[in-house]
Amino acid sequence: MTGNKHSIAFLQRLQPILEKYVSDKHGVKGVGIGMNAARTDYVFRVLVESEEDAGDLPKQVEGVEVQHQVTGPIRAAR
Amino acid sequence: MQLDSVINLQAEVFQDVFGFVEAPGAMASAAAVDEVASFVHPRALDDGIAQVQRAAVSLEAADFAGYSDPSRAVAPVTRRARGRVHRNETDRMALGVGHKAGGLEDEFELAVVYQDRKPDYGNLLRQIAEKGRGEVRLIYGGIVRAAAPWHRERNSTLRMGSSIAHRRVGAGTLACFVKDRGTGRVGVLSNNHVLANTNNAGLGDEIRQPGSVDGGGSQDRMASLAGFVPLLFGGATNHVDCAWATHDDPPRGEDRTGRYDSAGNRVGQLSGVLQGNVLPGDFVTKIGRTTGYTQGEIDLINVNNLTVDMGGGAIARFDGQLQIKGLSAVPFSRRGDSGSLIVDQNSEPVGLLFASSSTGGFDNTGLTWANSIGIVLNLLNLEVLK
Numbered sequence: 001m002t003g004n005k006h007s008i009a010f011l012q013r014l015q016p017i018l019e020k021y022v023s024d025k026h027g028v029k030g031v032g033i034g035m036n037a038a039r040t041d042y043v044f045r046v047l048v049e050s051e052e053d054a055g056d057l058p059k060q061v062e063g064v065e066v067q068h069q070v071t072g073p074i075r076a077a078r
Numbered sequence: 079m080q081l082d083s084v085i086n087l088q089a090e091v092f093q094d095v096f097g098f099v100e101a102p103g104a105m106a107s108a109a110a111v112d113e114v115a116s117f118v119h120p121r122a123l124d125d126g127i128a129q130v131q132r133a134a135v136s137l138e139a140a141d142f143a144g145y146s147d148p149s150r151a152v153a154p155v156t157r158r159a160r161g162r163v164h165r166n167e168t169d170r171m172a173l174g175v176g177h178k179a180g181g182l183e184d185e186f187e188l189a190v191v192y193q194d195r196k197p198d199y200g201n202l203l204r205q206i207a208e209k210g211r212g213e214v215r216l217i218y219g220g221i222v223r224a225a226a227p228w229h230r231e232r233n234s235t236l237r238m239g240s241s242i243a244h245r246r247v248g249a250g251t252l253a254c255f256v257k258d259r260g261t262g263r264v265g266v267l268s269n270n271h272v273l274a275n276t277n278n279a280g281l282g283d284e285i286r287q288p289g290s291v292d293g294g295g296s297q298d299r300m301a302s303l304a305g306f307v308p309l310l311f312g313g314a315t316n317h318v319d320c321a322w323a324t325h326d327d328p329p330r331g332e333d334r335t336g337r338y339d340s341a342g343n344r345v346g347q348l349s350g351v352l353q354g355n356v357l358p359g360d361f362v363t364k365i366g367r368t369t370g371y372t373q374g375e376i377d378l379i380n381v382n383n384l385t386v387d388m389g390g391g392a393i394a395r396f397d398g399q400l401q402i403k404g405l406s407a408v409p410f411s412r413r414g415d416s417g418s419l420i421v422d423q424n425s426e427p428v429g430l431l432f433a434s435s436s437t438g439g440f441d442n443t444g445l446t447w448a449n450s451i452g453i454v455l456n457l458l459n460l461e462v463l464k
Contacts, residue, residue, distance in 0.1 A: 077250075
C-alpha cells in the first residue's frame with residue numbers, strides 16, 4: 001500500500017526473527033502481517049489463545065509494531 | 079359446498095373450536111388482500127406478537143395457538159409459564175380451502191392439514207369434522223419445517239458453496255469445479271478434512287452431496303476421491319488442507335461459474351485466479367454450506383506457525399495462511415464452511431477456507447483462515463474451471 005512506512009517485503013524478512021522469539025511461548029497460535037488501525041502502516045500480529053498469553057510479547061521489532069490478537073481455540077471448520 | 083360457505087366454516091372453526099379471534103386492522107393486512115378474515119389467539123393480540131408475524135395468520139393461523147385459553151376447547155398452555163412458547167394442538171394443524179375431492183369444479187371443502195401421524199388431538203379433529211358436517215378433509219402433512227437453504231440441500235445442478243463430504247464426514251463445502259492439468263479429468267475441490275476424512279480415506283472413496291448431516295446418503299454419491307495432500311502432524315509444516323474428487327457417472331448438472339446467496343440470487347460470476355498477491359484490507363467474499371454468502375476482509379497475510387485443532391485434539395501447524403475477518407455481526411464462517419472458495423472483489427479466487435475460531439474479529443464473531451488458492455492448485459496439479 002502506498003504511503004506505508006514499512007513494506008511487506010521488509011516485514012517478511014523480519015518475520016522469522018519474531019516467530020523464533022514467540023513460537024515457544026504458551027498460547028501463541030500464529031504470527032501474521034496486517035495493518036494498524038489507522039491503516040497507515042503494516043504491523044506484525046501475534047495470535048494468542050487468550051489475553052493472558054499476551055503478557056510478555058515484544059512491542060516492536062526493528063521499528064515495526066507488534067500487536068496481539070486473541071483468537072480463542074482455532075479449529076478445522078467442519 | 080360453495081366457496082363462501084367453506085370460508086365461513088373455516089372462520090367458525092377458528093373462532094369456535096380453536097378459540098381464535100378475528101385479527102384487527104394492520105394485523106390482518108396479509109389476508110386483506112384476498113378479502114378473507116384472519117384469526118389469531120386473543121393473547122397473541124395482547125402480547126403484540128401477532129403484529130410482527132402477521133404474514134403467517136392466514137392458513138398458518140395456528141402458529142399463534144401456543145397462547146391458548148384454558149377455557150376453550152384447545153389444551154391449556156401450562157408450559158408457557160416456563161418462559162418458552164411451546165407447540166400446542168392447534169400449532170400442529172392448518173386450515174385451508176380446496177376443491178372437494180371427486181366433486182364438481184365449483185364444489186369446495188375445508189382441508190385440515192395436521193402434522194402428527196398419530197395425533198393426540200383427535201378430539202379436536204372430530205369437532206372440526208362435526209362442524210363441517212362431512213365437508214371436511216383431513217390430510218396428514220407431516221412435520222412442517224422451514225426449508226433449508228440450497229447450500230444444505232441436494233443440488234440437481236451442483237453449485238459452488240453447496241454441502242459436500244466424504245461419506246464418513248458430516249459436511250463441508252464444495253469450493254469450485256476443477257480440472258486435472260495432466261489428465262483433463264474434471265471434479266470438485268474442497269479440504270482434505272472434508273473429502274479425505276483427515277488422511278483417513280482411500281482414493282475412490284464415496285463423496286456425497288449433500289453431506290450426511292444434511293441428509294446425504296449413498297443415493298447422493300456424486301464423486302470419488304481423486305487426490306489429496308496429506309496433512310502432517312507432530313509439528314511438521316503444512317501449507318494446505320486440500321483434496322479433490324472426480325465426478326461419478328452419470329454426472330449431475332453443474333453451474334461452474336455462478337455464485338449465489340442463500341436465497342438463490344446470483345451475486346457474481348467466478349473469474350480467473352488472482353495472479354498478484356492479496357493484501358491486508360482487501361475485500362473478500364465466500365459461499366459456504368453453513369453461513370452461505372458472507373463478506374469479509376483480509377486481516378492478515380503470511381500467517382505462520384498457525385496451530386489448528388483438526389479434530390480430536392490432533393494439532394496441525396500451517397504456514398503461509400490468510401486470516402479473514404467478517405465485516406458485520408454475521409460470522410464470516412462457521413463449522414461446515416470448510417472448503418469454501420474465498421474470492422476477491424473481482425470474484426477471483428484467492429483462498430480455500432479451512433479453519434475458524436469463535437472469538438476475535440468484528441464484534442467478536444470469530445476469525446477465519448484459508449490456504450492460498452495458488453498453492454492448493456499447484457500441489458494438486460489442478461486448474462479452476464470457469
